[in-house]
Amino acid sequence: MEFAESLRLSVRAVRSHRLRSALTVLGVVIGVAAVITFVTLGTSLRADVLGQVGGERSPNLYVWAGPEGQNGGPGAGAQPVFTTRDLDQLANIEGVASVVPRGIVPTAAISAGNDTVAQRQAIATSPAYFDSGSVADGRAFRQGSREVVVNERAAGLFDPSLSVGATVSLQLASGDSVEAEVVGVQNSSAAGGAFEGLDGGSQPLVFVPTDPFYRTTVESPATGERQRVYPTVTVVAEDFAAVPDAKVGVQAYLTNRSDAARLVPDDYAFAVRSDEDLVDQLQELLTTLTNFVTGIAVISLVVGSIGIANVMLVSVTERTREIGIMKAVGAQNRDVLQLFLIEAVLLGAVGAILGIPVGVAGAYLAGEYIGLDLVLPYEWFAIAVAVGVLVGVVAGLYPAWSASKTDPIDALRYE
Amino acid sequence: MATSDSDAGGTDSEAGGDPGPDAEGAGSEHRQPESGSRPDDGNAVALRAVRKTYYLGEPVHALDGVDLVIPRGSYTAVMGPSGSGKSTLLNLIGCLDTPTEGEVWVNDREVSALSQRERTRVRGQEVGFVFQTFNLMPKLTAAENVALPLVFEGIDKRERIDRATELLDEVGLADRAGHRPNELSGGQRQRVAIARALANDPAIILADEPTGNLDQETGTQIMGLFQRLHDEGNTILMVTHERPIAEYAQRVVHVLDGTIERVEEIESPRRVESDGP
Ligand SMILES: Nc1ncnc2c1ncn2[C@@H]1O[C@H](COP(=O)(O)OP(=O)(O)O)[C@@H](O)[C@H]1O
Ligand SMILES: [Mg+2]
Numbered sequence: 001m002e003f004a005e006s007l008r009l010s011v012r013a014v015r016s017h018r019l020r021s022a023l024t025v026l027g028v029v030i031g032v033a034a035v036i037t038f039v040t041l042g043t044s045l046r047a048d049v050l051g052q053v054g055g056e057r058s059p060n061l062y063v064w065a066g067p068e069g070q071n072g073g074p075g076a077g078a079q080p081v082f083t084t085r086d087l088d089q090l091a092n093i094e095g096v097a098s099v100v101p102r103g104i105v106p107t108a109a110i111s112a113g114n115d116t117v118a119q120r121q122a123i124a125t126s127p128a129y130f131d132s133g134s135v136a137d138g139r140a141f142r143q144g145s146r147e148v149v150v151n152e153r154a155a156g157l158f159d160p161s162l163s164v165g166a167t168v169s170l171q172l173a174s175g176d177s178v179e180a181e182v183v184g185v186q187n188s189s190a191a192g193g194a195f196e197g198l199d200g201g202s203q204p205l206v207f208v209p210t211d212p213f214y215r216t217t218v219e220s221p222a223t224g225e226r227q228r229v230y231p232t233v234t235v236v237a238e239d240f241a242a243v244p245d246a247k248v249g250v251q252a253y254l255t256n257r258s259d260a261a262r263l264v265p266d267d268y269a270f271a272v273r274s275d276e277d278l279v280d281q282l283q284e285l286l287t288t289l290t291n292f293v294t295g296i297a298v299i300s301l302v303v304g305s306i307g308i309a310n311v312m313l314v315s316v317t318e319r320t321r322e323i324g325i326m327k328a329v330g331a332q333n334r335d336v337l338q339l340f341l342i343e344a345v346l347l348g349a350v351g352a353i354l355g356i357p358v359g360v361a362g363a364y365l366a367g368e369y370i371g372l373d374l375v376l377p378y379e380w381f382a383i384a385v386a387v388g389v390l391v392g393v394v395a396g397l398y399p400a401w402s403a404s405k406t407d408p409i410d411a412l413r414y415e
Numbered sequence: 416m417a418t419s420d421s422d423a424g425g426t427d428s429e430a431g432g433d434p435g436p437d438a439e440g441a442g443s444e445h446r447q448p449e450s451g452s453r454p455d456d457g458n459a460v461a462l463r464a465v466r467k468t469y470y471l472g473e474p475v476h477a478l479d480g481v482d483l484v485i486p487r488g489s490y491t492a493v494m495g496p497s498g499s500g501k502s503t504l505l506n507l508i509g510c511l512d513t514p515t516e517g518e519v520w521v522n523d524r525e526v527s528a529l530s531q532r533e534r535t536r537v538r539g540q541e542v543g544f545v546f547q548t549f550n551l552m553p554k555l556t557a558a559e560n561v562a563l564p565l566v567f568e569g570i571d572k573r574e575r576i577d578r579a580t581e582l583l584d585e586v587g588l589a590d591r592a593g594h595r596p597n598e599l600s601g602g603q604r605q606r607v608a609i610a611r612a613l614a615n616d617p618a619i620i621l622a623d624e625p626t627g628n629l630d631q632e633t634g635t636q637i638m639g640l641f642q643r644l645h646d647e648g649n650t651i652l653m654v655t656h657e658r659p660i661a662e663y664a665q666r667v668v669h670v671l672d673g674t675i676e677r678v679e680e681i682e683s684p685r686r687v688e689s690d691g692p
Contacts, residue, residue, distance in 0.1 A: 005566050016554050325550045328511060329611065330539015330567040332532060408511050412550060 001335040010343040013315070021347060024311045028351025028391065029358055031301030032384050036359025036377075038297045041366055042290030043377040049282060057275040058132065059237040061247055062194045063090075065260060068269040074194040074278060078231035079268060081260040083220045085227060089258065090235055093249040095242035100128045101230040102195055103214045106173035110154075110206060112166055117157045122148070122170060122206040123196075124214035128236070129207065130184070138164035138184035144211045149184040154204035170208070180208070194278060195232050221262040229263070235272075243274050304351065305391040312344050312399035323403055324411025337404040344396020345389050352388020356381050457523060459619045459650040460485035460508050465517035465527075467503050467673075477503040478514070479673035485619065485652055490645045490684070492661035493654045495670035501654040504670065505621045508652065509542045510534040522618040539564050543612025545622035549604040551596040557583060557607045558592040564614045582610040586640060602633035609640060613649075620644065622653040626660055638663045639687035659685070 014021045064078035080103065091099045105122040130140035130149065141147035148168060155162040162168065166182045186205070196205065208214075210228060218229040237246040254260055254270045264270070273281070316323070323336055360376065367374045460483070467478040477500045485491055485508075493501050506512040507519050510526050513534075519527040522541050526534055543564075544550075551560045561582050562575040570578070583589050586606040596604050605625060612620050622641070626634030642663060645651055653664060661667045662685045669676040 001567055002569065002571075005572075012554055321550070322552055325552055326563070326567070327535065328509070328538060328544050328550070329564040330535060330615070332535050332567065335567055409506055412511075412546070 001331070001338065003338075006335070006338050006342050007346075010339055010346055013319075013339075013343055014346055017315075020311060024307050024347050025351045025354065027304035027307035028301070028348055028388060029304075029355040031297070031304035031391075032352045032355025032388060033359035033362055034297035034300045035294060035387075036356055036380060036384055037362035037366065038293045039290070039377050039380045040360060040363035040374060041372070042286070042293065043380075044363070044367060044372050044375045046283070046286045046290070047375040048372055049286065050279060057240075057279075059240045059243050060194070060275060061235040061237065061243065061250055062273045062278070063233040063235055063250060063254070063270065064231060065264045065268045065270050068267050073281075074271075074273060075232045077268075079263075079265060080216050080218070080229045080231040081263040081268075082230045082233050083218060083222075083227045083259040083263075084229075085220050085222055086254075086258045086260050087230075087233065089253060090233065090250060093235075093246060093253060095237050095246035095249065096235055097238045098128050098131075098236045100126050100234040100236065101210060101228075102129070102232045102234065103210065103216060103228070103230045105170075105208060105213050105215070107206075108171040108173055111169045111171070112158050112162055115158045116171075117204075119154075119204065119206060122208045122213065124208050124210045126210060129234075130186070131236075134186050135184040136187035138182070141183050141207070141209045143209045145209065146178065146180040146212070147183040147209065148180045149186055149207040150182060151186040151205040153202060154206055155182075155185050157204055170206075170213075178213070194273075194275070195234070218259075218263060220259050222259050227259075229259075243276075247272055247274060301387065301391065305348070305395040308344055308347050308392060308395035309399065311347070312340060312396050313402075315343070316340060316399045316403040319403075320406060320411045320414040323406045324408045324414065327406070327408035328412060333404040336406070337400045340400035340403045341393065341396045344400065345392035348388040348390070348392025348395065349385060350388075352384045352391075355388070356384055359384075457487065458484050458520070459487045459489070459522060460652070461518075461520040462504075462507070463518040463520075465507060465514045465519060467500070467507065467512070468515045476673045478507070481517070481673070481675055483668065483675060485650060487618070487650055488645075488648055489666075490641070490651045490664045491653070492664035492667045493652065493670055494656060494658070494661050494667055495676075497656070499670045500673040501670055502623055503673075505623050505652065505654055508619070509544055509621045510537045511544075539567050540615045541618045543609075543615070543617035543620045545605070545608050545612050545620060545625045547624040547627040549596070549601075549608045549628070551604055551607060551611075553596055556593050556595055557588060557599065557603075557610075560596070560607055561610045561614055563611060568615065578614060579610075582613055583607070585613075586610045600633075601629050602636055605629060605633075605637055606640065609637070609644075613644070619650040619652055622651065624654055624656070626655065626657070634660065635687055638685075642687055663687075 062074045063082070064075050065081050066072065066077040082101065087099045087101055090096060103124045105124050107119050107122050109116050110119045111117075127140040127143060135149060136152075138149070141149055148170070150162055162182050162185070164182055164184065168180055168182060170178045170180060172178065186207070196203070214228055216229055217226045219225070220227045235246065235250055237243045250272050251270065254272070260270070326336060363374060462481050462483045465478055465481045466476060469475045469477060481504065493504065495501050503512065507514055508521060510521070514527050517527070518525050521537060524537070526537050529537065552563065555563065558576070558579040561579040565575045565578060580589070580592065583592050586609055588603060588606055588610070591599060591603060596607070599607065626637055629637065638660065641651055641653070651664070655661050662681055665681055665684055667679040667681065669679065
């Protein structure tokens with residue numbers, strides 16, 4: 001039996017039960033659309049995130065000590081273990097250009113004029129933090145002075161918004177209050193640095209010089225002096241080529257000779273990550289996330305295919321007599337199998353083809369909502385159609401097979 | 416319309432292409448069955464010691480040792496009470512079923528020894544079925560129903576359409592080609608079914624109570640159609656339980672409890688006066 005004729009007969013069978021076929025197709029549409037939506041969002045999210053991170057790589061090494069075996073982002077679970085001595089020693093390692101400490105000053109609020117805004121923390125660091133040129137307006141603070149840099153988001157919390165020259169009052173968590181001058185406003189679109197997280201720019205950030213603001217200290221085991229101690233450190237390599245060697249050097253120093261090695265809790269480990277490591281880690285995380293969500297979407301596709309199988313079984317039973325007639329006039333088992341299989345594939349393929357635009361529309365709406373630029377995963381459109389066909393074949397195989405095995409006499413007798 | 420004779424030469428190469436000495440179209444009308452004829456001597460159908468047993472706890476012999484020869488071009492009726500094995504007999508000849516014992520020959524070929532695949536081919540090519548309940552495909556038009564056997568034989572579309580048009584014209588339904596079965600009367604449906612049975616130029620037309628669901632007048636029209644097909648050289652085997660219908664045939668095979676009770680020759684078969692549908 002020629003394929004075109006099978007197709008024609010199958011189309012007619014599908015069309016003779018419009019509502020039933022439509023509902024079955026709908027099941028597949030939803031499944032395919034769910035997969036397409038989540039894959040599109042996943043692809044777009046990855047492109048977006050990697051675009052942000054990968055866009056401005058720097059030859060940095062992010063150093064912290066976190067609980068062993070944990071895979072969090074930079075600074076996750078960091079304990080203050082890096083002493084001022086450690087910073088000096090790290091700066092002497094071959095290939096290292098500078099070392100930028102970063103610590104947290106717990107605060108309660110910031111006031112300017114009559115406005116007071118709750119703010120949990122200020123970031124204490126050195127002026128080198130702003131070497132990448134992220135201060136859009138003004139300059140970096142100077143070490144040893146009561147100066148602050150705020151990002152645009154933090155500046156915007158006040159009315160009128162903070163600008164260079166304004167005076168703010170930092171209420172520290174200890175209860176003390178410190179007056180400081182705003183000397184710079186950081187560009188919000190500038191990534192806040194790996195430790196500030198991917199969305200750093202969208203949070204209000206207040207930066208202060210470690211001297212005089214940062215007060216967390218410890219007795220350096222090597223020198224016996226009380227020194228400032230930091231949870232996270234950025235080691236800037238001379239250039240990208242120097243990163244791998246610097247990384248080895250930093251790791252070796254930290255494990256063997258540092259104060260940090262002696263201060264670090266037992267089940268903590270040092271993490272030394274380059275931008276590239278972070279991107280890899282992020283990519284892995286995104287892949288896991290995308291796969292997980294897509295996996296859930298695939299379940300709805302499986303449900304859709306069960307719908308096809310169900311409808312095909314009903315269809316075969318309903319058309320037992322027709323199968324008998326076809327066999328009585330010379331239809332081979334193969335012909336009957338082909339007819340029903342094409343019917344199932346038709347339902348699956350139509351569902352997939354309709355599911356693609358629906359899925360893209362879903363991704364578009366979700367993307368609008370969360371402000372994500374869509375990247376369409378075109379190869380998945382082809383995959384979706386292939387999956388639709390496959391779903392049809394798998395779901396239709398048993399019903400079609402049982403149809404093909406129908407005994408013609410029994411079938412002709414069937415009422 | 417081709418005779419069953421030329422059909423044999425045309426479609427059954429494996430039987431050696433022996434058209435047999437008989438079956439010269441309408442000329443074979445009064446040919447007597449030879450009791451001693453070999454199964455492979457050019458008859459349309461021959462059964463040798465055929466037994467069909469169903470095992471439902473007790474074995475039920477639907478057919479219990481049947482010998483029967485249907486010469487080419489003959490018109491035979493089968494009569495008998497309900498449950499006597501008439502349909503079973505037709506199903507065996509039509510390759511819808513296989514005998515438990517014995518041989519069934521169709522068009523010089525032992526179909527009881529064929530594979531399922533080949534028996535399906537015989538169904539499509541060597542026999543044409545006409546059923547009491549018409550058994551048309553409800554979603555296909557009259558023309559598509561007629562062309563259905565050709566579809567499974569792989570005949571191309573143009574040829575299928577030509578053939579279906581020709582056959583519908585032959586049964587007087589040229590103007591109903593595009594109608595679905597539910598738009599046709601019972602008699603029209605049966606005529607579509609007959610046209611379908613003729614689609615592959617079969618060696619024999621097997622009709623199981625073809626008038627059973629029709630009123631008398633429509634039944635007579637169908638008999639008129641069979642009469643014309645027979646006159647044109649077709650071989651017909653028809654099951655009926657109505658004596659007047661059986662008398663249109665040349666001979667009546669009486670079946671009782673799965674055996675052939677007797678074969679009655681009809682001296683002058685009834686004829687339908689105006690056989691135009
Ligand atoms: N599939 C079957 N299973 C069991 N018994 C059957 C089957 N088909 C037919 N029979 C039995 O075989 C006998 C002959 O049936 P059938 O040929 O249909 O009779 P008829 O057509 O003469 O009325 C009946 O007794 C019937 O019950
Ligand atoms: Mg019967």
